Amino acid sequence: MSLMALTAPLVVQVVRTGVANIASVLAGLRRLGAEPALTEDPQTVATATAVVLPGVGAFGAGMERLRASELVTVLRERVAAGRPTLAVCLGLQLLCERSEESPGVEGLGVLPAIVRRFPATVRVPQLGWNEVLPQAEGGLLERGFAYFANSYRLDSAPEGWGWARSEHGGPFVAALERGAVLACQFHPELSGPWGAALLGRWLARAGDAR
Amino acid sequence: MLTVRIIPCLDVRDGRVVKGVRFQGLRDAGDPATQAAAYEQQGADEIVVLDVSATPEGRATQADTVRRVRAQLSIPLTVGGGVRNAENAGTLLEAGADKVGVNTAAVEQPAVLTQIATRFGAQCTVLAIDAAYRDPHDPAAGWEVVVLSGKRRTGRDAVAWAREAVERGAGEILLTSWDRDGTRAGYDDALIAAIAGAVNVPVIASGGADTPAHLLSALRAGADAVLAASIFHYGDTTPAQLKRELAAQGIRVRQ
Numbered sequence: 001m002s003l004m005a006l007t008a009p010l011v012v013q014v015v016r017t018g019v020a021n022i023a024s025v026l027a028g029l030r031r032l033g034a035e036p037a038l039t040e041d042p043q044t045v046a047t048a049t050a051v052v053l054p055g056v057g058a059f060g061a062g063m064e065r066l067r068a069s070e071l072v073t074v075l076r077e078r079v080a081a082g083r084p085t086l087a088v089c090l091g092l093q094l095l096c097e098r099s100e101e102s103p104g105v106e107g108l109g110v111l112p113a114i115v116r117r118f119p120a121t122v123r124v125p126q127l128g129w130n131e132v133l134p135q136a137e138g139g140l141l142e143r144g145f146a147y148f149a150n151s152y153r154l155d156s157a158p159e160g161w162g163w164a165r166s167e168h169g170g171p172f173v174a175a176l177e178r179g180a181v182l183a184c185q186f187h188p189e190l191s192g193p194w195g196a197a198l199l200g201r202w203l204a205r206a207g208d209a210r
Numbered sequence: 211m212l213t214v215r216i217i218p219c220l221d222v223r224d225g226r227v228v229k230g231v232r233f234q235g236l237r238d239a240g241d242p243a244t245q246a247a248a249y250e251q252q253g254a255d256e257i258v259v260l261d262v263s264a265t266p267e268g269r270a271t272q273a274d275t276v277r278r279v280r281a282q283l284s285i286p287l288t289v290g291g292g293v294r295n296a297e298n299a300g301t302l303l304e305a306g307a308d309k310v311g312v313n314t315a316a317v318e319q320p321a322v323l324t325q326i327a328t329r330f331g332a333q334c335t336v337l338a339i340d341a342a343y344r345d346p347h348d349p350a351a352g353w354e355v356v357v358l359s360g361k362r363r364t365g366r367d368a369v370a371w372a373r374e375a376v377e378r379g380a381g382e383i384l385l386t387s388w389d390r391d392g393t394r395a396g397y398d399d400a401l402i403a404a405i406a407g408a409v410n411v412p413v414i415a416s417g418g419a420d421t422p423a424h425l426l427s428a429l430r431a432g433a434d435a436v437l438a439a440s441i442f443h444y445g446d447t448t449p450a451q452l453k454r455e456l457a458a459q460g461i462r463v464r465q
Contacts, residue, residue, distance in 0.1 A: 018330075021303070021308060021334075022304070023277075023280055023303070023304060023305060023306035023307075024280065024287075024306060024308055027280050027281050027283075027306060028284060030281075031284065056330070056331045056333060056334065057329075057330055057331035057334075058331065120410065123212075123410055123411060123412050123434060124410060124411065125332055125333040125381045125382070125411065125412070126212065127333060127381070127382055127412045127434070128212045128213065128214075128215050128255070128412065128434065128435065129212065129213045129215065129255055129464040130211065130212050130213070131211070131213075145213065145464040147285065147286055148212075149286075149308070149309075149333040150333065151332065151333065151381075167211050168211070168212060187286075187308075189284065190284065190285055190286045190308060191284070191285075192250070192284050192285055193284070195284065196284055
């Protein structure tokens with residue numbers, strides 16, 4: 001991150017999707033020299049250099065919040081246009097069409113995928129460190145251990161996205177990437193030095209887009 | 211596949227780290243943020259901060275402690291001690307906790323689990339159970355839940371309580387054997403097996419850790435994670451060292 005220090009700190013707009021875990025995301029970004037700000041403003045989300053869509057909790061409540069803040073269209077457009085965006089945990093799931101967690105609730109629909117619950121053969125929620133295996137080289141994602149806290153997941157990757165796999169009751173999507181858009185089912189901000197390095201690579205890519 | 215978690219616990223009173231046998235004879239030894247960062251460096255997979263303050267004044271420092279620990283820590287942070295309701299939980303999550311543990315308040319008013327899980331998600335909602343043998347001479351009599359730091363035995367069956375709590379929204383169980391806590395005689399593996407077999411959420415074993423063999427048998431009994439305080443606090447071992455020994459026994463760890 002030494003290159004970043006030569007320029008003004010990168011302002012990262014973190015979408016306020018609720019209380020939980022926001023502090024960890026903000027602290028993780030600050031440790032890397034970025035300048036996080038919290039926002040619910042559609043104009044800010046539309047024009048920001050870098051946006052983080054965090055979120056833990058329920059799919060339905062998350063979408064309700066995005067709808068109430070009129071963020072649905074701007075987030076869809078950002079991701080579709082490939083502008084630097086990081087979705088974390090529930091954030092990844094909100095990008096999908098719908099989720100078994102909240103039947104009848106429409107997601108952002110940027111990813112042609114449906115979020116499903118882990119099978120009952122494993123402990124749910126998945127809480128802990130799981131190995132992340134990128135399915136191709138040369139992207140932002142590298143092999144390592146990441147911290148997960150989720151009951152729902154994608155069981156296959158949508159076409160047109162690079163992805164990393166993990167196993168919990170069968171393979172599932174640990175993360176997706178396309179250009180400067182990174183969507184992680186795990187929490188990079190809680191994944192030690194490996195997660196910090198991933199966040200750093202995403203920030204560097206977002207900084208390049210400035 | 212998930213790896214097992216090694217979790218150092220920091221007992222904190224009035225913003226300072228302490229550790230004592232069954233919370234008696236507490237010794238002051240250090241700053242929570244410094245300690246937590248040191249444990250992360252030593253390979254910890256998660257940190258538990260348990261506030262054992264006896265007074266509201268002591269507990270008022272809790273959110274500030276969490277903020278200071280969070281700023282340093284890039285691994286998950288679970289905070290417990292004195293959480294009464296969803297508002298308390300929200301304050302700790304906002305300060306930087308990733309999960310919040312509820313103990314006595316959940317026993318007194320089980321709906322608090324549902325309130326926290328509904329607002330913040332089951333993955334934030336940890337039920338802490340302190341369990342003790344009903345009759346130490348007759349293990350078959352099972353375990354009962356004790357509350358208020360062991361001051362009150364509730365008569366409530368620990369296994370039934372774990373099941374009920376998960377139905378009400380708890381996403382993880384932090385299970386402490388009150389008979390073993392502070393003794394270094396090993397975890398209560400029978401208790402771990404009984405609870406881990408009764409629920410589908412992860413179970414953190416606590417109380418009695420001393421040797422790698424203790425951790426190994428707790429994990430084989432069904433624990434998803436093992437918590438310890440004294441063995442780390444007094445520098446007897448490190449999470450990384452324990453992981454090397456567990457890995458040699460075929461247990462999957464993050465190294």
